[in-house]
Each structure stands twice: as C-alpha cells, then as structure tokens.
Amino acid sequence: MVTDRRILVVAHTGRPESLSAAVDVVRLLRSAGVLPVVDAESRDDLVEATGEGELLVLGQTAEVGELELVIVLGGDGTILRAAELARGGSAPLLGINLGHVGFLAESERDDLASAVGRALERDYLVEERMTLAVRVKLGAEVIYETWALNEATVEKASRERMLEVVIEVDGRPLSSFGCDGVVMSTPTGSTAYAFSAGGPIVWPSLDALLLVPLSAHALFARPLVVGPNSSLAVEVLDRTQGVGVLWCDGRRAVDLPRGARVVARRSPTPVRLARLHPGPFTDRLVNKFALPVHGWRGPIDEEGRGA
Incomplete structure (x- = not known):
C-alpha cells in the first residue's frame, strides 16, 4: 500500500558504494509504501540503477515542505549538500556514514537496513543545530x-x-x-x-x-x-x-x-538532525578521532556520576 509519506534520498551517485546504498534505500522505502524523492542531479543515475520506473524529483514533482525525512548517504560533505537541498523545510536529516570521519552522520553502512527501518517507524529523536x-x-x-x-x-x-x-x-x-x-x-x-x-x-x-x-x-x-x-x-x-x-x-x-x-x-533557522543513538558528544569525539582512552576507570554509579 502506497502512502503519501515522502522521504528524500541524497547520495553521491558518482561513487559506486554510494549509488548501491541509495538503490537499497529506494527499494526499502518502496517496499514499505513510502514515496522516495531524489534531487535532480541524482535522478538519472538512480532511475537507471533501480530499473523500477520514475522517481519523484525535488523541486519538480515534490517540494521541500512535503518531506518527512531526508536520508543522507555519504560523509559530512554530502550531509552539507543535503542540508542545502532541504533548507526551507522542517524535515530532519538522517546521515548514514559512507565517508571517513563523518561527524554529522548517525549510522554506518553496515546498519543501513536497521536505520531505514527505524526511520520508517519514526523511531528517532530530533536534534537542532544552530546555523x-x-x-x-x-x-x-x-x-x-x-x-x-x-x-x-x-x-x-x-x-x-x-x-x-x-x-x-x-x-x-x-x-x-x-x-x-x-x-x-x-x-x-x-x-x-x-x-x-x-x-x-x-x-x-x-x-x-x-x-x-x-x-x-x-x-x-x-x-x-x-x-x-x-x-x-x-x-x-x-x-x-x-x-x-x-x-x-x-x-x-x-x-x-x-x-x-x-x-x-x-540564524533563526536551524538544521534538524535525526538521532538514532543519542549519547554523550564525548563518545562521538573518541570514536571519530580514535582518541586513546585506555586505562580509564570511571564512571561509577548508575546515574553516571563520578565518585
């Protein structure tokens, strides 16, 4: 059953891994009855790669204000492009990291199906970032x-x-x-x-x-x-x-x-990020920069307070 839910998929389709991930996401959305939307720059590549007919195109057959969510496949540069595409709407951005450091991304490529599943269930928190x-x-x-x-x-x-x-x-x-x-x-x-x-x-x-x-x-x-x-x-x-x-x-x-x-x-208009794994920013720093924390012995009680 097709619904009127519309989710924008943003990917660097010139890269094979990113194109493959975008095809997977489009198929997962369609199988759930959700209408995938793409940007004009990616449309031809994705139509050819999916082989499953037309896609809604942002600014042509779908508008920013109609979007429920933006799924972004790539590194922080792709997320910045997605933020530009989605500017003017309220749809949050859910980043799946295919790049290197990927500070703005929420999940990794291995978690793609799980991340899309949670997006379809609207099982995420929204965090606003100032601009x-x-x-x-x-x-x-x-x-x-x-x-x-x-x-x-x-x-x-x-x-x-x-x-x-x-x-x-x-x-x-x-x-x-x-x-x-x-x-x-x-x-x-x-x-x-x-x-x-x-x-x-x-x-x-x-x-x-x-x-x-x-x-x-x-x-x-x-x-x-x-x-x-x-x-x-x-x-x-x-x-x-x-x-x-x-x-x-x-x-x-x-x-x-x-x-x-x-x-x-x-700016009075923030960028909204969808978060699947809310947690301390400290952990994100340690993970993304591979910081040495060996030998640390703390926290301590169930509420995370030091002794």
Whole structure:
C-alpha cells in the first residue's frame, strides 16, 4: 500500500558504494509504501540503477515542505549538500556514514537496513543545530546573503598574496592583521575547518559563535568564542593587495572586493538532525578521532556520576 509519506534520498551517485546504498534505500522505502524523492542531479543515475520506473524529483514533482525525512548517504560533505537541498523545510536529516570521519552522520553502512527501518517507524529523536546567517556588505549596500551550518570563511583567493582584515565583535573593532583568512564557525563546525585551524572543540549543545584566524601575522590573533546573540564580522581592508573570497560550508562562494564586510550572526533557522543513538558528544569525539582512552576507570554509579 502506497502512502503519501515522502522521504528524500541524497547520495553521491558518482561513487559506486554510494549509488548501491541509495538503490537499497529506494527499494526499502518502496517496499514499505513510502514515496522516495531524489534531487535532480541524482535522478538519472538512480532511475537507471533501480530499473523500477520514475522517481519523484525535488523541486519538480515534490517540494521541500512535503518531506518527512531526508536520508543522507555519504560523509559530512554530502550531509552539507543535503542540508542545502532541504533548507526551507522542517524535515530532519538522517546521515548514514559512507565517508571517513563523518561527524554529522548517525549510522554506518553496515546498519543501513536497521536505520531505514527505524526511520520508517519514526523511531528517532530530533536534534537542532544552530546555523549562521551570513551577509556581505559594501558600504551600506548588502551585496550577498547566504547561510552556513559549519562555517563562513573569508579567505585569500591567490596563494602569493596575504589578506589584510579587521575583525569585529558586536559592532566594535577588535584587531587588524594580515592572514590567509578567518573562519567564523558554529559549534557544529568546530570539528571541521575551525578545528584544522587550531580552534577549540565546542560541544554542539552549547549555543556560541567561534572566530578562528588562519595563519595570522599578529600578536593577538587567538581563537574567540562569543555568545549566540553576538555578531562577528571580517572586513577586507582597502590596503589588501590580493583578492578575497567568502566560502560557506565549502559549497557556496562569492568574491569579496576591497572594503567588503562579512557579517555572521545566529540564524533563526536551524538544521534538524535525526538521532538514532543519542549519547554523550564525548563518545562521538573518541570514536571519530580514535582518541586513546585506555586505562580509564570511571564512571561509577548508575546515574553516571563520578565518585
């Protein structure tokens, strides 16, 4: 029996493992009477691979607001793409990790059938992750607006030139320096680019914004953590010899002319993640980074409190 339930399946169909997993998910959904939805980029590959007729296509025969859930097959990059596709709706994202670290994913490839089964039973919790609202201004004019789940990064566009910037918190200048760039991040992004740049890991349950300079030529160019109601800004100074570029989640880019000011604030629209295995973020860090915890002897009582 076919229902009106619609679940979006997002996969990197150019990779054999991802395509195979997507075919499995489509067949599991169809066998349960659920209508699979795919994005236009993946449609042809999946129609050919399943050999079972047409699929609903997001933005053509299905809309974001009709989706119940988004099943994402891949690493964090694929989840970022899925978040972009599902923006504007309320469907949570359920990630099945086919990549490497996969911080945002919830299950591994071996658990695919079980994860889909629980999705069909709606047996999951929903966790909201804050996002950034990003605006580029030139003088008083807003020339570009976008958003980010992980980070907004102001970077130099040419390898041989340094970027001259002023960083700002809550509308007040803090410091100016030459650098390779500046990362403005959410807690979710603290384990992504900001982490690689030497920023702190921030637990995703904490509402905060991070600013991490990249290779700054300055005495005071430390990572900053500010409250969720603060604003961060990076201004590209007129004396900059090179060209700047803004990247959001490594997916959306725009050139920054001299004098451009990039402002990042908390967005009112979070990304919703479906969780099958809620647990301490500490465990996720240990598992994903293979951290050495041998010799640990604690907890202690049934409520997890130390002695």
